Amino acid sequence: MAARDPHRFVNELDETAIKRLIDRLESRAKDSVFTRLIDKYAEQLALTKPASVLEVGCGTGAMIRAFVRRQEFTGKAIGVDQSQPFIDAARYYTEQENLEEWLEFQLGDAHNLEFPSACFDVVIANTLISHVTEPAHVLVEMARVVRPGGTLAIFDGDYASLTYAYPDHKFGHKMDQALAAASFNNPHIMRDLPKIIGDYGLELDSAWGDAVVEIGNGSYFKSFAETYAPYVANAGLINHDEVDNWLSAQSDAMDLGTFFASCNYYTYMLRCP
Numbered sequence: 118m119a120a121r122d123p124h125r126f127v128n129e130l131d132e133t134a135i136k137r138l139i140d141r142l143e144s145r146a147k148d149s150v151f152t153r154l155i156d157k158y159a160e161q162l163a164l165t166k167p168a169s170v171l172e173v174g175c176g177t178g179a180m181i182r183a184f185v186r187r188q189e190f191t192g193k194a195i196g197v198d199q200s201q202p203f204i205d206a207a208r209y210y211t212e213q214e215n216l217e218e219w220l221e222f223q224l225g226d227a228h229n230l231e232f233p234s235a236c237f238d239v240v241i242a243n244t245l246i247s248h249v250t251e252p253a254h255v256l257v258e259m260a261r262v263v264r265p266g267g268t269l270a271i272f273d274g275d276y277a278s279l280t281y282a283y284p285d286h287k288f289g290h291k292m293d294q295a296l297a298a299a300s301f302n303n304p305h306i307m308r309d310l311p312k313i314i315g316d317y318g319l320e321l322d323s324a325w326g327d328a329v330v331e332i333g334n335g336s337y338f339k340s341f342a343e344t345y346a347p348y349v350a351n352a353g354l355i356n357h358d359e360v361d362n363w364l365s366a367q368s369d370a371m372d373l374g375t376f377f378a379s380c381n382y383y384t385y386m387l388r389c390p
């Protein structure tokens with residue numbers, strides 16, 4: 118079976134797999150190694166006056182809820198996702214956190230957004246475009262719905278840089294590549310983005326990168342490995358026993374305090390002319 122990015126094909130997953138992804142999205146949003154990166158671009162957006170914000174590919178709404186909880190946020194936000202169970206979870210958590218006044222959710226496809234043109238001040242894609250079928254198409258659609266002078270914020274991993282330490286370096290590299298291929302439709306998209314931006318007439322306002330690194334112990338990369346390693350075996354990229362051995366070795370490394378994993382993440386702020 119060929120690799121099938123679980124977030125791209127989320128509507129084909131069974132209930133157990135969906136539950137696992139929901140848990141992963143929620144735990145990731147609470148992990149400090151990750152939240153500092155989101156805080157960084159939220160600060161850069163500096164929404165000091167009421168703004169209308171769209172998050173495309175919002176999942177369980179974990180990121181946009183954190184955004185709306187920020188003290189300076191006084192506007193209105195909408196999250197769109199292609200998965201009904203994710204939208205249901207997003208509505209549930211939003212109600213639990215009493216955020217309904219500022220935040221709502223809609224089912225929809227990032228390639229064909231059901232909004233009029235130029236109706237948002239800010240449009241965000243937070244770890245979305247590494248998963249979609251046609252990243253350039255999604256960018257153009259995001260640019261369509263943002264008002265002139267508004268901002269597109271694109272945050273994602275350069276999953277081609279994802280790496281876990283493993284004693285057999287050759288196998289470790291093979292597993293890194295298999296993890297990226299099994300989990301992300303577009304593992305190189307963040308390094309390809311400067312060219313795509315130019316090709317579609319979008320303007321780069323600013324961009325920066327951060328390494329997410331865990332040394333000694335892991336929480337972010339532990340949950341990442343446990344969630345996505347099974348997809349490597351299921352896609353037939355590496356056999357089940359070898360994947361299990363790799364997972365056990367990562368777990369042992371955490372117990373021994375010798376764990377190491379890293380991936381680069383990039384943020385692009387695009388200005389819409």
Ligand SMILES: C[S@@+](CC[C@H](N)C(=O)[O-])C[C@H]1O[C@@H](n2cnc3c(N)ncnc32)[C@H](O)[C@@H]1O
Binds near residue numbers: 124146203
């Ligand atoms: C890694 S999750 C990120 C969720 C959320 N942005 C966050 O940061 O917590 C990727 C999300 O993109 C959604 N997605 C993928 N392709 C999509 C598409 N074509 N249209 C809408 N959502 C899509 C998936 O359903 C999933 O919820």
